[in-house]
Amino acid sequence: MTTETQNPEIGQSIQTGPILTNYHDVGSGDPVLMIHGSGPGVSAWANWRLTLGNLKSDFRMLALDMAGFGYTESPEGMEFTREVWLQQMVDFLDALGLERVHVIGNSFGGSMALALAIAHPERVNKMVLMGAVGVPFELTYGLDAVWGYEPSVENMDAILRIFAYDQSLIGEELAKLRYEASIRPGIQEAFSSMFPAPRQRWVDAMAHEEKDIRAIPHKTLMIHGRDDKVIPLSTSMTLLDWIDNSQLHVFGRCGHWTQIEHSDSFCRTVSGFLKETP
Structure with missing residues (x-):
């Protein structure tokens, strides 16, 4: 069903096992499943809003809030694990009657895209991994700060500045909005339970x-x-080595926000890749 609201982060809701998943479904064409990252106060909309708008003319864009994030509702006491998130994704595809999709995963979402491809290869067409977790690497200062976030406007501002290369993107209004998103009822409690120290x-x-x-x-x-x-470039180099049918695009003057800092180029690159002959 569609939720009537002026909050753009709230889209439609669908039951996925015990989880009521909030998601955005725009455009038409080959379906593309988009999996967000794990920053404090993140949601599918916050992560993918520019990408959804740019790619909806060519693809059916599906961006869901993973359990514990955004406006997805999870059962009280649920443990947030890779297995739980993977099952949510499979249940989501089943609920929408989608047999196979392209998958785009950002950071944490990259690991979940890999999880889907490994466990259910028949459900995945092509895959895009952006600043992806999913291979071994030494915990960075940036990721430790992100996962160790303690709610305050000042701390949110500091984290956003770690994400972005272009510091002009970060202002008081953005920091306040993301801070307020991070302290919605149940959100910080869920977030702090996911990645407690030591975080390696x-x-x-x-x-x-x-x-x-x-x-x-x-x-x-x-x-x-x-x-x-946040996530070192070496992780994508490792993936390039390990995945035989793969390629790597690196953006200079860009931090952990490729889809925001280089939105147009990111969307052109992704669109061209997804449209290529398999």
């Missing part, structure tokens, strides 16, 4: 076995900001 273990928990990634047959595009302080 969660990087490791989101990483997949090398043999499983090497077995991925799907045509895959990695996209990364050269100046990313």
Whole structure:
């Protein structure tokens, strides 16, 4: 059903197992599943709003709030694990009657895209991994700060500045909006339960076995900001080595916000890749 609201972060809702998933469904064409990152106060809309608008003329864009994020409603006491998120994605595709989709995963969402491709390869067409988690790497200062966020406008401002290369994108209004999103009832409680210190273990928990990634047959595009302080460029280099049918596009003067800092170029690159002959 469609929720009538002036809040653009709230889209439609659909039951996915025990989880009531909030999602956005725009455009027509080949379906594309979009999986957001794991920053505090994040939602599918906050992560993908520019991409949805740019690609909806050529594709059916589906962006969901993962359990514990945005406006998706999860059962009280639910543990947020890779297995829970993977099942939510499968249930989401089943609920919409979609057998196979392109998948775009951002950061944390990159690991979840890999999880879907590994566990259910028949459900995935092509894959785009942007600043992706999913392979072993040493916890960065930036990711430790993101996952260790304690709510305040000042802390949110500091985290947003870690994300962006172009500091002019960050202002008091954006920091306040994201801070307010991070303190909605239940959101910070869920977020703080996901990645408690010491946080290297969660990087490791989101990483997949090398043999499983090497077995991925799907045509895959990695996209990364050269100046990313959250997820190092080396992760995409590893994925380029491990996934045989893959390519890598690196944006200079770009942090962890490729889809925002280089929105038009990002969308052209993704669109061209998805339209290529399989």
